Amino acid sequence: MLTLKRSxxxxxxxxxxxxxxxxxxxxxxxxxxxxxxxTNEVLEVLGFxxxxxxxxxxxxIAAAIMAILSSGYSHYKAKQQxxxxxxxxxxxxxxxxxxxxxxxxxxxxxxVALLKLAKDHFNDGEVAQAREQYNRFLKKYSQSELRPIAxxxxxxxxxxxxxxxxxxxxxxxxxAKYKTSYLHxxxxxxxxxxxxxxxxxxxxxxMLEDFLISAKGTRWTESAETxxxxxxxx
Numbered sequence: 001m002l003t004l005k006r007s008x009x010x011x012x013x014x015x016x017x018x019x020x021x022x023x024x025x026x027x028x029x030x031x032x033x034x035x036x037x038x039t040n041e042v043l044e045v046l047g048f049x050x051x052x053x054x055x056x057x058x059x060x061i062a063a064a065i066m067a068i069l070s071s072g073y074s075h076y077k078a079k080q081q082x083x084x085x086x087x088x089x090x091x092x093x094x095x096x097x098x099x100x101x102x103x104x105x106x107x108x109x110x111x112v113a114l115l116k117l118a119k120d121h122f123n124d125g126e127v128a129q130a131r132e133q134y135n136r137f138l139k140k141y142s143q144s145e146l147r148p149i150a151x152x153x154x155x156x157x158x159x160x161x162x163x164x165x166x167x168x169x170x171x172x173x174x175x176a177k178y179k180t181s182y183l184h185x186x187x188x189x190x191x192x193x194x195x196x197x198x199x200x201x202x203x204x205x206x207m208l209e210d211f212l213i214s215a216k217g218t219r220w221t222e223s224a225e226t227x228x229x230x231x232x233x234x
Contacts, residue, residue, distance in 0.1 A: 080104055080106070080107055081104075081107045081108070081109070083104065084100055084103075084104035084107040084108075084109035084110065084113075085107075085109050087099065087100050087104070087109070088100055088109045088112065088113055091113065091116075094117055094120060094121075097113045097114070097116055097117040097120070098117065100113040101113050101114045101117070101140075105140070110141075111137065111140075111141045111144050111146055112146070114133060114136065114137045114140070114141070115134075115137060115146060115149055115150060115153075117133050118130045118133035118134045118136075118137065118150070118153055119153070121133060122153070122156075122157070122160070127157050127160050127161055130153065130157055131154060131157045134150045134151075134153045134154045134157065135150075135154070137150040138150050138151070148174075148178065148183060151170075151174055152171075152174065152190075154170060155167050155170035155171050155174065155190070158170055159194060159197075164194045164195075164197040164198035165194070165198045167190075167194045168191050168194035168195050168198060168200075171187050171190040171191045171194060172191050174187055175187040175188060175191060185211070185215060185218070185220040185223075186220075188207065188208075188211045188224075189208075189211075189220075189223060189224065189227055191204075191207060192204040192207045192208050192211075192227055193227065195207065196230075196231060201231055204231060205228065205231050208224055208227055208228045208231070209228065211224050212224045212225065212228065
């Protein structure tokens, strides 16, 4: 079973997603919150906020240099890392993010920039382009500890396109892969949601009822109960 390690990557800004052809629908807004919550969950568990939260601002570059040098990086690598980090904090366009990925692909900032590029495409309603960048990430950074974000991003692209059965299958595959990880509860809720949207209400209900038994007393209980109540109202 895959074990996720703590990360060396910087925090990146979370943005709302805009579902293609449905930019401001209530359904989309709900999807946005769920996906962003999961992304934040990955970042939090990997220790991004704890490690880099205080670096954002004037002390970012100095702190990054010290961290790099203390890790035994060469002067050249330290310089590359610093340039990439600075570019990332200043990036405001897809072109700037692409520059980080292509010119500084070996630095920790590059995979984060690529994920942000994918998210920005999704944010603009460009689901196909977002999918392309998520797949690019998984190919280019196949061993990255950030890969759950890209994998879930692909499933959300499927859901955004209205392929709820396909999205349920993707979330199910991820659930099998991360069965014993912190991602499992949210993935179960995602599967149930997609099954409901696909019209398989009974399957979604059984899944939520089973999950409630195993999640009793955890922070996921309320979310599962709410999802089950929404099914009952249908």
